[in-house]
Amino acid sequence: MEDPNITKVVLLACGSFNPITNMHLRMFELARDYLEDTGKYRVVKGIISPVGDAYKKKGLIEACHRLEMARLATDSSDWITVDSWETLQSNWVETARVARHYYEELMATEQNNDDGDVVKCAKKRRKEENRFKGSSHQKRTGSTRLMLLCGADVLESFGVPNLWKQEDIIEIMGCYGLVCITRSGGDPHKFIHQSDTLWNYRKNIHVVQEWVTNEISATHMRRALRRGLSVRYLLPDAVLHYIHEHNLYNDESEQRNADVVLAPLQRFTRSSSSS
Numbered sequence: 001m002e003d004p005n006i007t008k009v010v011l012l013a014c015g016s017f018n019p020i021t022n023m024h025l026r027m028f029e030l031a032r033d034y035l036e037d038t039g040k041y042r043v044v045k046g047i048i049s050p051v052g053d054a055y056k057k058k059g060l061i062e063a064c065h066r067l068e069m070a071r072l073a074t075d076s077s078d079w080i081t082v083d084s085w086e087t088l089q090s091n092w093v094e095t096a097r098v099a100r101h102y103y104e105e106l107m108a109t110e111q112n113n114d115d116g117d118v119v120k121c122a123k124k125r126r127k128e129e130n131r132f133k134g135s136s137h138q139k140r141t142g143s144t145r146l147m148l149l150c151g152a153d154v155l156e157s158f159g160v161p162n163l164w165k166q167e168d169i170i171e172i173m174g175c176y177g178l179v180c181i182t183r184s185g186g187d188p189h190k191f192i193h194q195s196d197t198l199w200n201y202r203k204n205i206h207v208v209q210e211w212v213t214n215e216i217s218a219t220h221m222r223r224a225l226r227r228g229l230s231v232r233y234l235l236p237d238a239v240l241h242y243i244h245e246h247n248l249y250n251d252e253s254e255q256r257n258a259d260v261v262l263a264p265l266q267r268f269t270r271s272s273s274s275s
């Protein structure tokens with residue numbers, strides 16, 4: 001018998017996953033431990049949603065390969081899944097829209113048509129943008145909630161001018177909530193404190209401290225692979241075999257989209273993003 005006071009949660013992680021690393025998988029485990037330790041949540045599913053080919057980020061290889069690597073990486077997990085919906089869209093899809101898609105899917109599955117309609121919630125949120133002061137609109141005890149899972153760099157990218165739409169940030173915080181894993185060099189608590197918008201929604205942002213800090217990033221993987229260095233044990237063996245089998249990361253692949261106007265997050269110069 002389910003405890004009615006415990007809210008079920010689906011975690012959604014968006015990103016390039018170019019390639020997927022062990023840290024991407026660890027994010028899910030860390031988030032689940034954190035949420036369940038509060039005694040308020042039970043994490044029932046994790047979704048990895050790789051960005052589509054229309055996201056013109058330098059060095060981004062084809063979605064079919066990124067998807068397949070993510071599938072191989074999650075093969076042994078009984079709760080983390082990979083979903084191709086985002087990669088099947090012809091245009092780049094904003095993260096708020098991706099979240100809306102999965103939330104609607106979730107609601108349809110649960111046939112839960114009560115006041116949890118996220119589209120209504122999103123519209124209302126946009127109207128109330130300047131008045132709303134955070135927190136308890138999301139409470140839907142008894143039904144499943146969707147939360148966005150990301151690293152602290154993504155949270156901090158919310159502060160980059162003209163990168164995210166303000167209403168999307170508000171929708172993400174107000175309708176879903178965020179689980180944010182610390183990354184070395186970042187300070188999400190300070191960032192939330194310094195942003196009026198994030199401060200308003202602070203109760204919907206769960207900052208998870210990763211004590212075993214590491215610098216694993218997809219950028220590091222690609223760089224090492226281009227140089228013929230080992231990345232073994234930084235990503236699953238099956239993924240590594242797949243990379244070698246298809247010769248995925250090399251000087252040529254790193255030049256993909258090099259001549260295209262930068263993808264949104266690339267404009268936000270993170271140290272790990274330089275090649």
Ligand SMILES: Nc1ncnc2c1ncn2[C@@H]1O[C@H](COP(=O)(O)OP(=O)(O)OP(=O)(O)O)[C@@H](O)[C@H]1O
Binds near residue numbers: 013014183217
């Ligand atoms: N070492 C890490 N610690 C915490 N979060 C991470 C880490 N690596 C990736 N993430 C998070 O995983 C999600 C997907 O990330 P993404 O595919 O952009 O990986 P990345 O390793 O940061 O990529 P790149 O190096 O290509 O920019 C993002 O929310 C990102 O913040």
Ligand SMILES: O=C(O)c1ccc[n+]([C@@H]2O[C@H](COP(=O)([O-])O)[C@@H](O)[C@H]2O)c1
Binds near residue numbers: 015164265
């Ligand atoms: O929705 C937005 O406005 C938005 C702005 C910048 C980035 N994102 C998403 O954030 C993710 C960033 O991935 P990456 O690999 O560029 O760090 C990817 O899923 C993008 O679609 C989303």
